[in-house]
Amino acid sequence: MKKHNFSAGPCILPQEVLKKAAEAVVNFNGIDLSLIEISHRSKEFVDVMENARSLVKELLNLPEGYSVLFLQGGASLEFLMAAYNLMKINGKAGYMDTGAWSSKAIKEAKQFGEVEVFASSKDKTFNYIPKNYTVPTDVDYVHITSNNTIYGTQFKEFPKTDSLLVCDMSSDIFSRQLDFSKFDLIYAGAQKNMGPAGTTLVVVKDEILGKTGRTIPAMLDYQVHISKDSMFNTPPVFPVYVSMLTLQWLKDLGGIPAIEKINEEKAALLYAEIDRNPLFNGFAAKEDRSLMNVTFTLANDDHKEIFDKLWNAAGVSGIKGHRSVGGYRASIYNAMPKESIQVLVDVMQQLEKEI
Amino acid sequence: MKKHNFSAGPCILPQEVLKKAAEAVVNFNGIDLSLIEISHRSKEFVDVMENARSLVKELLNLPEGYSVLFLQGGASLEFLMAAYNLMKINGKAGYMDTGAWSSKAIKEAKQFGEVEVFASSKDKTFNYIPKNYTVPTDVDYVHITSNNTIYGTQFKEFPKTDSLLVCDMSSDIFSRQLDFSKFDLIYAGAQKNMGPAGTTLVVVKDEILGKTGRTIPAMLDYQVHISKDSMFNTPPVFPVYVSMLTLQWLKDLGGIPAIEKINEEKAALLYAEIDRNPLFNGFAAKEDRSLMNVTFTLANDDHKEIFDKLWNAAGVSGIKGHRSVGGYRASIYNAMPKESIQVLVDVMQQLEKEI
Ligand SMILES: Cc1ncc(COP(=O)(O)O)c(C=O)c1O
Ligand SMILES: Cc1ncc(COP(=O)(O)O)c(C=O)c1O
Ligand SMILES: [Mg+2]
Ligand SMILES: [Mg+2]
Ligand SMILES: [Mg+2]
Ligand SMILES: [Mg+2]
Structure with a gap:
């Protein structure tokens, strides 16, 4: 898979x-x-x-x-x-x-x-x-x-x-x-x-x-x-x-100038969903948000089980947050394709429909 | 090759x-x-x-x-x-x-x-x-x-x-x-x-x-x-x-007991040739010889060119000695098969024939 x-x-x-x-x-x-x-x-x-x-x-x-x-x-x-x-x-x-x-x-x-x-x-x-x-x-x-x-x-x-x-x-x-x-x-x-x-x-x-x-x-x-x-x-x-x-x-x-542009687009896609979707909250202050590690939490912890099931089923891996923050952390380094981020965004939207 | x-x-x-x-x-x-x-x-x-x-x-x-x-x-x-x-x-x-x-x-x-x-x-x-x-x-x-x-x-x-x-x-x-x-x-x-x-x-x-x-x-x-x-x-x-x-x-x-036996056989094969062959001298004192790194030199440096050509042609690699010793070093660690040592021994004997 x-x-x-x-x-x-x-x-x-x-x-x-x-x-x-x-x-x-x-x-x-x-x-x-x-x-x-x-x-x-x-x-x-x-x-x-x-x-x-x-x-x-x-x-x-x-x-x-x-x-x-x-x-x-x-x-x-x-x-x-x-x-x-x-x-x-x-x-x-x-x-x-x-x-x-x-x-x-x-x-x-x-x-x-x-x-x-x-x-x-x-x-x-x-x-x-x-x-x-x-x-x-x-x-x-x-x-x-x-x-x-x-x-x-x-x-x-x-x-x-x-x-x-x-x-x-x-x-x-x-x-x-x-x-x-x-x-x-x-x-x-x-x-x-x-x-x-x-x-x-x-x-x-x-x-x-x-x-x-x-x-x-x-x-x-x-x-x-x-x-x-x-x-x-x-x-x-x-x-x-x-x-x-x-x-x-x-x-x-194309070196750093090329990857920077891609990284900005990738991060924007995910942060936009976190901000739009009422089920999720961003962890870091907006002006200091990392383009590499996107931290977010569920507004309601009761949704954890179903959300975890959804992203697991979609082939998403490695988004469990660090124990000192909790919630989720999506690391979207240089090699991460935009398509994978879209998969995660889709799952976040799916959660909205299912609950 | x-x-x-x-x-x-x-x-x-x-x-x-x-x-x-x-x-x-x-x-x-x-x-x-x-x-x-x-x-x-x-x-x-x-x-x-x-x-x-x-x-x-x-x-x-x-x-x-x-x-x-x-x-x-x-x-x-x-x-x-x-x-x-x-x-x-x-x-x-x-x-x-x-x-x-x-x-x-x-x-x-x-x-x-x-x-x-x-x-x-x-x-x-x-x-x-x-x-x-x-x-x-x-x-x-x-x-x-x-x-x-x-x-x-x-x-x-x-x-x-x-x-x-x-x-x-x-x-x-x-x-x-x-x-x-x-x-x-x-x-x-x-x-x-x-x-x-x-x-x-x-x-x-x-x-x-x-x-x-x-x-x-x-x-x-x-x-x-x-x-x-x-x-x-x-x-x-x-x-x-x-x-x-x-x-x-x-x-x-078979663990260390098994590999020890193999290592002893491998080293014996190479040291025997070094001792037998008048064209080569062992570097280390006999009683302290390593079973892992076999160091030896040519009795006559004039044979270097032809010996180097012979072992190169046989697919042997990595036997150039360390600069502080000169000559040759054959490292015959655990993973080295006896057949490869035989190839080196054959080359040493070939040198005898060719000069
Ligand atoms: C910012 C930062 N500094 C230092 C470290 C520690 O690195 P290492 O595990 O290679 O010692 C990490 C590990 O993730 C890190 O993210
Ligand atoms: C016996 C011995 N000790 C120490 C070292 C140094 O090891 P390293 O290069 O991993 O620092 C070597 C390297 O060959 C070695 O043979
Ligand atoms: Mg939100
Ligand atoms: Mg720090
Ligand atoms: Mg000899
Ligand atoms: Mg030492």
Whole structure:
């Protein structure tokens, strides 16, 4: 049965990427060996890594002076590495708390020095992005999470600061046009818009590194990974390869400008139904709604059983909300086709008829 | 053309594992979704993780009191985590230096306290395993590397100590029978005998943790990962799945006792030819020869061109030696069939005829 996969991550990837990835596992580029059984130092894989890194530079339109890395450990290890590489001894960092992921990043940073949480939306279960905050000026860097995957909120305007700007873009990178050169450090777990779980993208401005006065363990030191072209140790070969395929798919489609337009249409379709349909309420504040993770609840919980039956029958999967929000979350990342969203909208309308 | 893949890692995996892995990338267990696009919290993937962890316990015949983790970061991150989790504040650790990998482990440990290198084979380019050393008694733990992947040496007897025993088994775990309960912490990058690159196996005795007095960052804390059943953050889904398939393959084959016998036969075949054939010299001391990585050199470098032509023509791949040893390295891990080793032996004999 055809499935409509709204999973929040790991999540839907383009069908053609899955097909090519499966082929490579059996016979990679016709070399009569599997992608996953060749040396990471072979020309074949070095080409994959180089191609993946240069696709990132091209798609994000990065100027000179940035390095691109594919690491392991997920965005969660970056919570730690960002602070380790950027917070000076006796230093301080400014964080915005827009929910679970920023909260975890804050917790890790506190092990390195003072952390000022200068804005938070905790007062309303993180259903909005704070505005009218004052960015502290005495900090080594400012950290934000561009899109909160759980609450379905997304920054439309970024804080202005003369300090370094660090952004966890795990759940919306490659989905919309931004001036990426405004950021000094961007990191993102691959398992949303870029590929499967198992690799983390890091984009870092070279000149900001090496200034903390700390000795950093090799595996946590961005400069070490940069100096080895992202191959300081064995890289996660398959996740990097599938990321490369997905980035190539995005490029062929027209890059970020093209996908942004599609993403806006897809989100508009679903939010319009949530607003129109009296049986559903949107969770996030309208002006902060995420184009990637659409969170909504039933106006009347008595309808849960029948609604769940309806979407299950339609082949919809992965829309159960995160336990801290409840309700539903439809994640509509780059690879999600508009047709699948239409299926969900149809089901929402069907509920209206059936009750 | 049929390839004979002697790569040192990532390396050969069983053909049936590659086939099943490719199928799962397109449609996992007939659920009409790819393995790599479903949530890691789905029942389907939680089952994979649980199965992988219990196969490890079963194959290694671990008693109660051990935890099994599948992490990210490779063995290189474990160099750091081992020290972070086990070396007390103002503590000390004892390391044996049997080459590149132990040397890197030593370097990372030094950031946490005193490191006594109580035995080393550096004097002879690490071509042997030290004997007749004295294990220090005032240490928090003793660290060894069971098999040196680069030099082709392997511990046959392990140091006796009343301190904790930590072992990097990246390149020989699951290849031979050992009393694994003698070790307090074992770690291994998956990309040799267990699976593809992108996950690291950690086997740790629970009672040794939480005793250093240190605050450990969440992602580097074994106790955090244990408390979350190896899912503190998004795990590397595909590498864990392929590891599970490979462990299942090993179990079906008869487990470690069965593969040990095969591995001994395979290694004997190749070493016999190295010893018999006057054109080749073994690199490692005979009594310390690795059953996994067979290192050898040409007696006369003038034969290099013709030998390289011969093995290339026979479909042999991945036998170029590491730059720090030169010559050749045939890695003959669990999944390497005896027939492929015979092909290499035939080529070595052919060289004799042709010159
Ligand atoms: C915004 C954001 N940051 C960080 C993470 C954590 O990523 P990982 O599981 O790769 O550590 C997630 C996971 O979903 C996320 O959505
Ligand atoms: C014995 C040993 N330890 C550690 C490593 C490093 O592993 P990784 O590249 O996964 O960090 C290797 C890599 O080949 C190895 O052979
Ligand atoms: Mg957040
Ligand atoms: Mg409504
Ligand atoms: Mg070593
Ligand atoms: Mg000889």
